[in-house]
Amino acid sequence: MELLAFTATESKTMTEEKKPLLIQIDGEVREMTPEEVTAHEEMVASHQPLSVPDPE
Amino acid sequence: MTYPVFTNGTVLPASDLNAIGLWLVKSQTVGSGVSSVTVTGAFSADYDNYRVVINGIGASASLGLKVQIGGATTSYFGNFNYVLYSASAYTFVPMNNASSWYVALSDVSAPSVATSFDLMQPFLSARTFYNGGYYGRGYTGQFGGAIETSSSYTSLTLFNESGTLTGGTISVYGYRK
Numbered sequence: 150m151e152l153l154a155f156t157a158t159e160s161k162t163m164t165e166e167k168k169p170l171l172i173q174i175d176g177e178v179r180e181m182t183p184e185e186v187t188a189h190e191e192m193v194a195s196h197q198p199l200s201v202p203d204p205e
Numbered sequence: 206m207t208y209p210v211f212t213n214g215t216v217l218p219a220s221d222l223n224a225i226g227l228w229l230v231k232s233q234t235v236g237s238g239v240s241s242v243t244v245t246g247a248f249s250a251d252y253d254n255y256r257v258v259i260n261g262i263g264a265s266a267s268l269g270l271k272v273q274i275g276g277a278t279t280s281y282f283g284n285f286n287y288v289l290y291s292a293s294a295y296t297f298v299p300m301n302n303a304s305s306w307y308v309a310l311s312d313v314s315a316p317s318v319a320t321s322f323d324l325m326q327p328f329l330s331a332r333t334f335y336n337g338g339y340y341g342r343g344y345t346g347q348f349g350g351a352i353e354t355s356s357s358y359t360s361l362t363l364f365n366e367s368g369t370l371t372g373g374t375i376s377v378y379g380y381r382k
Contacts, residue, residue: 170240171236171238171239171240171369172239172240172241172243173235173236173239173241173242173243174242174243174245175233175243175244175245176233176234178236178237178239181240189240189241189364191278192241192273192278192304192305192364193364193366193367195278195303195304196303196304196366198268198269198366198367199268199269199298199307199310199366201267201287201296201310201342201344203267203342203343204289204290204291204342204343204344
């Protein structure tokens with residue numbers, strides 16, 4: 150029986166596209182600039198989030 | 206003096222208008238899926254003290270709703286607490302040189318969060334104080350604190366501890382001096 154050889158010429162990894170972060174300043178909503186993303190990530194990373202259970 | 210009732214065509218004396226103690230400075234609707242919302246021009250020399258009312262806010266994660274005043278990223282001190290509507294034991298959350306203040310617990314379900322607080326002296330080159338109360342996700346609580354700097358601020362930024370905010374309104378009122 151002849152073995153069929155398959156050669157991968159292209160491989161793709163299925164990844165979830167990261168959604169852009171939106172910033173709202175007054176009535177304007179737009180995508181964050183890289184600097185704003187850095188500042189926002191520092192802002193939310195600076196503490197441990199509250200872990201409060203949902204009421205039963 | 207008796208509270209004035211205004212009707213169309215009535216002459217409005219300055220004495221009545223100058224007795225109005227609370228004035229809407231700015232109201233901002235929160236957009237959809239925003240990581241943060243900043244209200245600029247909220248604080249000025251017009252007022253020393255303000256009332257901030259936030260309601261109808263939805264969040265992508267049920268965490269803490271936080272506020273930063275102006276560009277301050279440190280020196281937030283105070284305490285925030287919460288107790289379930291059916292319980293009697295409070296949990297206290299210290300804010301000890303934190304990067305922001307808590308103002309409520311956020312809710313990923315149908316928005317059930319309302320919070321309001323007084324904000325004292327944000328525009329003055331002096332300590333900024335806050336104190337208020339909230340109800341969110343079945344919990345209620347109070348909070349108070351100070352930003353231990355002498356900086357002047359003109360804006361506030363609301364955000365969820367992680368994820369995004371959708372909907373609701375942020376209103377800023379000035380207390381007449």
